[in-house]
Amino acid sequence: MEGARITIIGCGNLGESILKGLIAKETIPSEQLVVTKRNPENLKHYEKHGVRVLSDNIEAIKSADLILLALKPYNVLGVLKELAPAINPDRQVVVSLATGVSIEALQKNMQNNTPIYRAMPNTAADVGASMTCIASNNTSHDALVENCFNTIGESIRVDENLMDAATVLGACGVAFALRFIRGMVQGGIQIGFDSNTASAIVNQTVKGAAELLLQGHQHPEYEIDKVTTPKGCTISGLNEMEHNGFSSALIKGIVTSFESIDS
Ligand SMILES: NC(=O)c1ccc[n+]([C@@H]2O[C@H](COP(=O)([O-])OP(=O)(O)OC[C@H]3O[C@@H](n4cnc5c(N)ncnc54)[C@H](OP(=O)(O)O)[C@@H]3O)[C@@H](O)[C@H]2O)c1
Incomplete structure (x- = not known):
């Protein structure tokens, strides 16, 4: 090389x-x-x-x-x-x-x-x-x-027939992940942090979450189960996000992005 x-x-x-x-x-x-x-x-x-x-x-x-x-x-x-x-x-x-x-x-x-x-x-x-x-x-x-x-x-x-899907998940995926991070930072500011501190916490937390999956080779839900105490604040927040269409919005966005590729 x-x-x-x-x-x-x-x-x-x-x-x-x-x-x-x-x-x-x-x-x-x-x-x-x-x-x-x-x-x-x-x-x-x-x-x-x-x-x-x-x-x-x-x-x-x-x-x-x-x-x-x-x-x-x-x-x-x-x-x-x-x-x-x-x-x-x-x-x-x-x-x-x-x-x-x-x-x-x-x-x-x-x-x-x-x-x-x-x-x-x-x-x-x-x-x-x-x-x-x-x-x-x-x-x-x-x-x-x-x-x-x-x-x-x-x-x-x-396979070549997956290259459009690869574009959406891997290349557009950077923007999707960054928008998620921006939302986390905005939430962090609303609950009391200044923008720099919120960004520092969120960036390292998201990196850590990805590292857990990269190194542990587990499905995300396996790691989520570890932090969702019954009746606790994590599951309350997650369920509220899902009631508002969190995973659904992401999946729909990925599919729309895929369908908009002109090939
Ligand atoms: N951005 C991403 O995250 C990403 C990820 C994966 C794949 N892609 C793909 O990568 C490609 C480029 O995307 P991009 O976002 O980097 O676009 P871009 O910023 O517009 O870059 C393309 C460059 O090509 C140059 N160019 C145009 N005609 C040329 C010519 N005849 N000879 C030499 N250079 C020429 C342009 O500069 P001049 O006008 O100065 O020549 C321009 O800077 C796209 O096909 C996209 O699908 C992008």
């Missing part, structure tokens, strides 16, 4: 999160990272780390082993078509991060047998804590692709 050269084409919000995560981990020397945008001025400060910042996509992929397409879904096929003649299928692999664009559509625009993967990371890549869902119809470059995303968090392999 240390020798791998990675180019991020279309380094916007998600691309920059991945870039920051890769720079911070130092597994890959920053000199091996290249990023592009049409207007790359706001990325120029990464040059002091050794990252090459370009607007020329063809130049950017010349030495790449791994080409990450972090473009908007409506841009990805057009840009890939321009890149295709410059991609060496024996030496390079393309990873598309675009929501709703199939491997079949990507392959059609390549018109050669370049290995293609789809990956759905999230913006927690920024702090090395992404969950990335990976799909491909071949396994030739699994180690390279998985190592890249494991550098910025965890990764999991899924």
Whole structure:
């Protein structure tokens, strides 16, 4: 992995999160990272780390082993078509991060047998804590692709037909979790804490709750049972939330989000 050269084409919000995560981990020397945008001025400060910042996509992929397409879904096929003649299928692999664009559509625009993967990371890549869902119809470059995303968090392999669902649960999921956290902080302020103290308590509490599940490998209800004393304040609060549609709102939001993906 240390020798791998990675180019991020279309380094916007998600691309920059991945870039920051890769720079911070130092597994890959920053000199091996290249990023592009049409207007790359706001990325120029990464040059002091050794990252090459370009607007020329063809130049950017010349030495790449791994080409990450972090473009908007409506841009990805057009840009890939321009890149295709410059991609060496024996030496390079393309990873598309675009929501709703199939491997079949990507392959059609390549018109050669370049290995293609789809990956759905999230913006927690920024702090090395992404969950990335990976799909491909071949396994030739699994180690390279998985190592890249494991550098910025965890990764999991899924069938391609689950990539829209992966987008909702893993990528949109960051926003869902943050809105939950915001609600907790607002509640904390109403019961007496200032905003900073409420945020400190809530952020660590939510992180701790996730760690209980990650390390304990139990269903959430197993851990909930441990804190719900009969007639106690936890079960009173939980039941009031459920009477107001807490789990139902979350499930409906996830389904609506899934149904709104245009693929
Ligand atoms: N945000 C997330 O949490 C998330 C998570 C998983 C997957 N995704 C997927 O990631 C992709 C990017 O999302 P995003 O939120 O990061 O979008 P974004 O911030 O708009 O980033 C896309 C970037 O592509 C650049 N671009 C456009 N045309 C280009 C071209 N011809 N050559 C080079 N760069 C070009 C744009 O910059 P210029 O205008 O300066 O060129 C822009 O900064 C989407 O397909 C999305 O589905 C996002």
